Amino acid sequence: MASQRGEGETTTTPLEPADRERARAIPEAAVARLAVYLRVLSGMADQGVTAVSSEELSQAAGVNAAKLRKDLSYIGSYGTRGVGYDVEVLVSHIERILGLTRNHSVAVVGIGNLGHALANYGGFPGRGFPVTALFDVDADLVGIPVGGIPVNHIDEITAVCREREVSIGVIATPPPAAQSVCDRLVSAGVQCILNFAPVVLQVPDNVEVRKVDLAVEMQILSFHVARRADEAVHNSSGGVSVGNNGLGVDGMVIRP
Amino acid sequence: MASQRGEGETTTTPLEPADRERARAIPEAAVARLAVYLRVLSGMADQGVTAVSSEELSQAAGVNAAKLRKDLSYIGSYGTRGVGYDVEVLVSHIERILGLTRNHSVAVVGIGNLGHALANYGGFPGRGFPVTALFDVDADLVGIPVGGIPVNHIDEITAVCREREVSIGVIATPPPAAQSVCDRLVSAGVQCILNFAPVVLQVPDNVEVRKVDLAVEMQILSFHVARRADEAVHNSSGGVSVGNNGLGVDGMVIRP
DNA sequence: CCGACTTTGTGCATGCGTTCACAAGCGGTA
DNA sequence: TACCGCTTGTGAACGCATGCACAAAGTCGG
Ligand SMILES: NC(=O)c1ccc[n+]([C@@H]2O[C@H](COP(=O)([O-])OP(=O)(O)OC[C@H]3O[C@@H](n4cnc5c(N)ncnc54)[C@H](O)[C@@H]3O)[C@@H](O)[C@H]2O)c1
Ligand SMILES: NC(=O)c1ccc[n+]([C@@H]2O[C@H](COP(=O)([O-])OP(=O)(O)OC[C@H]3O[C@@H](n4cnc5c(N)ncnc54)[C@H](O)[C@@H]3O)[C@@H](O)[C@H]2O)c1
Numbered sequence: 001m002a003s004q005r006g007e008g009e010t011t012t013t014p015l016e017p018a019d020r021e022r023a024r025a026i027p028e029a030a031v032a033r034l035a036v037y038l039r040v041l042s043g044m045a046d047q048g049v050t051a052v053s054s055e056e057l058s059q060a061a062g063v064n065a066a067k068l069r070k071d072l073s074y075i076g077s078y079g080t081r082g083v084g085y086d087v088e089v090l091v092s093h094i095e096r097i098l099g100l101t102r103n104h105s106v107a108v109v110g111i112g113n114l115g116h117a118l119a120n121y122g123g124f125p126g127r128g129f130p131v132t133a134l135f136d137v138d139a140d141l142v143g144i145p146v147g148g149i150p151v152n153h154i155d156e157i158t159a160v161c162r163e164r165e166v167s168i169g170v171i172a173t174p175p176p177a178a179q180s181v182c183d184r185l186v187s188a189g190v191q192c193i194l195n196f197a198p199v200v201l202q203v204p205d206n207v208e209v210r211k212v213d214l215a216v217e218m219q220i221l222s223f224h225v226a227r228r229a230d231e232a233v234h235n236s237s238g239g240v241s242v243g244n245n246g247l248g249v250d251g252m253v254i255r256p
Numbered sequence: 257m258a259s260q261r262g263e264g265e266t267t268t269t270p271l272e273p274a275d276r277e278r279a280r281a282i283p284e285a286a287v288a289r290l291a292v293y294l295r296v297l298s299g300m301a302d303q304g305v306t307a308v309s310s311e312e313l314s315q316a317a318g319v320n321a322a323k324l325r326k327d328l329s330y331i332g333s334y335g336t337r338g339v340g341y342d343v344e345v346l347v348s349h350i351e352r353i354l355g356l357t358r359n360h361s362v363a364v365v366g367i368g369n370l371g372h373a374l375a376n377y378g379g380f381p382g383r384g385f386p387v388t389a390l391f392d393v394d395a396d397l398v399g400i401p402v403g404g405i406p407v408n409h410i411d412e413i414t415a416v417c418r419e420r421e422v423s424i425g426v427i428a429t430p431p432p433a434a435q436s437v438c439d440r441l442v443s444a445g446v447q448c449i450l451n452f453a454p455v456v457l458q459v460p461d462n463v464e465v466r467k468v469d470l471a472v473e474m475q476i477l478s479f480h481v482a483r484r485a486d487e488a489v490h491n492s493s494g495g496v497s498v499g500n501n502g503l504g505v506d507g508m509v510i511r512p
Numbered sequence: 513c514c515g516a517c518t519t520t521g522t523g524c525a526t527g528c529g530t531t532c533a534c535a536a537g538c539g540g541t542a
Numbered sequence: 543t544a545c546c547g548c549t550t551g552t553g554a555a556c557g558c559a560t561g562c563a564c565a566a567a568g569t570c571g572g
Contacts, residue, residue, distance in 0.1 A: 029529070031475075031476050034475075035469075039471065040456070061456055067531075069549090073550090080550075082548045085550090100475065113372070113377060117373040120369045124474070127475075168478075192480065192481060194477065200318040206484075208477055214374075214380075215383055218383075220288055224448065228462075285560095322522095322560080322563090326522080326560080329522070335521080338518045338570085339520090516572105517569085521567095528558085529556105530555105530557080531554105534551105534553095541545085
């Protein structure tokens with residue numbers, strides 16, 4: 001399921017010119033939410049739900065209904081006024097826009113605590129992200145299968161990534177090794193990197209990096225605690241109010 | 257380093273009224289970057305660097321220099337014109353604003369693949385986030401120490417969280433259990449939650465949730481691959497250009 | 513003590529993302 | 543078929559974040 005092309009297209013469902021223009025214009029924040037909608041919709045489909053309104057879906061996804069409709073409008077008009085959206089239709093269109101019509105082979109580098117968890121995780125393959133390669137420098141690990149995949153030595157990274165058509169590289173090495181691993185992945189042709197090491201990676205322009213930084217997440221939480229405690233001290237009136245759900249789907253949500 | 261209070265303050269360094277107003281106004285995106293600056297600065301301090309200019313620091317943190325200065329201006333004016341910033345001074349002020357002058361005790365719920373990795377991770381305690389409690393439903397796990405901490409049964413969550421003054425709860429359970437675990441954490445008084453389960457949590461207004469969603473991260477990467485592949489097909493001229501570093505420190509970066 | 517040079521801090525403009533509000537469109541019903 | 547009520551899709555307004563560009567403020571050398 002790696003390649004399967006018509007005359008010039010890449011995926012099973014070719015993008016129409018109109019969609020191409022749309023895809024260019026989708027805000028990154030909306031892309032992140034589309035992925036969330038997709039999961040919610042998939043869950044609904046599994047439960048036999050066939051249709052859904054923007055109101056219902058937005059509640060389940062924890063966002064504003066208007067925002068949801070705008071997000072969906074970025075990918076086209078697939079709803080029916082007065083009725084709502086067909087779950088299946090929406091799922092397939094979001095998948096198409098997100099490029100999920102083909103599998104994206106994943107390589108994990110650094111098979112330590114975190115790398116083991118990732119390699120053993122069953123949630124990726126089912127969603128089109130099969131882990132197909134594992135790398136480490138530790139000679140004791142090389143050859144040992146983790147989650148069904150044998151660990152390769154980091155020096156084989158170029159050959160193996162090319163061979164297995166790895167499109168996403170996950171960095172789970174200690175911080176000092178991260179940049180060098182990143183460089184190797186890039187020169188092996190990997191253009192997407194998910195980085196767990198608390199390091200700012202330098203990459204060429206054609207490579208996309210996303211980072212998962214637990215320390216930063218915790219510090220953001222800490223900031224909110226501090227701010228809240230501080231407010232509580234100032235206007236000494238408890239400070240616990242329960243109301244709407246102040247969820248931060250991807251962030252950028254600051255309470256007034 | 258836990259408590260040391262004045263007359264009504266919570267932390268070692270009480271916030272001045274001016275700082276309070278500032279803290280309220282700091283954009284969430286800036287808070288996330290401040291945490292990154294903090295780490296870079298800590299690294300510099302460890303290497304004996306005592307002063308740094310906005311230009312140097314911004315490069316190391318992978319952001320625009322003007323943005324960095326603006327971010328720092330949110331917390332006050334601690335630079336010296338013509339010279340730059342004193343690393344120590346900046347570190348201590350960022351720590352103060354982020355509420356890192358006190359420890360934040362962390363509880364991990366769900367000691368499976370991921371929970372083990374988190375419990376064993378040495379990066380948290382050093383940064384003021386000691387893991388002090390672990391929970392699971394699995395009777396085989398209860399009592400067994402992981403990363404030096406014995407696992408408690410989930411039913412003890414309220415008592416243990418209260419006793420150990422847990423301020424951050426980390427959810428690493430399977431998705432179906434996540435909401436119920438979240439509810440329990442909340443009723444145990446935990447106001448900050450870091451959620452690894454691919455589920456949209458519903459929480460009261462006074463609780464802060466951050467989520468780490470690997471599937472979403474991968475799908476965002478997938479989207480960019482698709483868009484890029486699509487562009488390459490359209491204007492058939494290679495498509496690989498190397499230039500500045502297009503890093504997405506926390507997201508919201510879309511290339512024009 | 514002064515002047516030249518360096519770097520900060522920030523007002524302002526620009527652009528992006530969110531939210532509101534409503535016209536357009538569709539299914540159901542009489 | 544024509545009307546009614548419901549829900550989508552989106553134009554427009556708003557607000558927030560980013561980046562520019564420069565005055566203010568400091569250092570250093572003479
Ligand atoms: N474990 C966690 O829960 C956790 C949480 C947040 C962040 N992180 C970050 O994730 C990264 C991995 O954490 P961990 O706990 O799994 O560390 P770990 O020490 O358990 O594992 C690191 C692995 O990387 C391998 N490695 C070292 N240098 C390498 C190289 N050049 N090429 C390939 N492999 C190499 C090591 O042999 C080891 O197996 C770290 O950067 C850590 O800061 C981990
Ligand atoms: N492992 C990964 O790399 C990874 C990656 C991304 C997301 N996740 C998500 O993180 C979560 C955990 O993943 P995992 O691989 O560690 O799963 P896992 O199945 O290995 O571990 C889950 C643990 O949670 C415990 N548990 C179940 N119900 C519970 C409850 N009600 N209260 C307390 N504990 C309970 C189980 O006993 C088990 O020990 C899942 O939601 C998964 O989707 C994991």
